[in-house]
Amino acid sequence: MIYAADREAVEKARVTFVRKWKLRSKAVLRSFEEAGDALFTFLRYPTAQWKALRTTNALERINEEFRRRTKTQASLPSEDAVLLLLFGLLRSGAITLRRLVGYESMTALPGRQQAA
Numbered sequence: 001m002i003y004a005a006d007r008e009a010v011e012k013a014r015v016t017f018v019r020k021w022k023l024r025s026k027a028v029l030r031s032f033e034e035a036g037d038a039l040f041t042f043l044r045y046p047t048a049q050w051k052a053l054r055t056t057n058a059l060e061r062i063n064e065e066f067r068r069r070t071k072t073q074a075s076l077p078s079e080d081a082v083l084l085l086l087f088g089l090l091r092s093g094a095i096t097l098r099r100l101v102g103y104e105s106m107t108a109l110p111g112r113q114q115a116a
Contacts, residue, residue: 002054007043062086065095 001013021029032039042053052058066086076082089095 001040002042006047010040010043062090062095065089 001010001017004010004013017032018029021032042050045053066089069085069089070076076085
């Protein structure tokens with residue numbers, strides 16, 4: 001469902017999913033319905049941004065590199081030391097984040113006013 005091309009395809013896939021799992025597993029369907037529209041928050045944004053919104057790769061990359069660097073440390077002496085390490089990795093380029101696809105179409109976040 002999350003890889004559908006447009007809103008209509010997502011809705012069609014949702015209906016198909018409900019129809020299929022209603023008979024196979026009520027627990028799966030109940031969990032799906034409980035999550036509701038929260039699973040499809042990306043639909044509120046322009047289609048060009050969906051790819052970035054559906055993935056956690058950027059966060060996973062930061063966590064992976066941070067864990068790799070902290071494994072060699074017996075301990076970090078303070079919260080400030082942790083922050084210095086994290087932001088040092090970002091600033092040095094050891095961790096690079098890809099550009100957000102569709103950033104040109106971003107205006108204000110849904111429900112917020114754009115600054116004047």
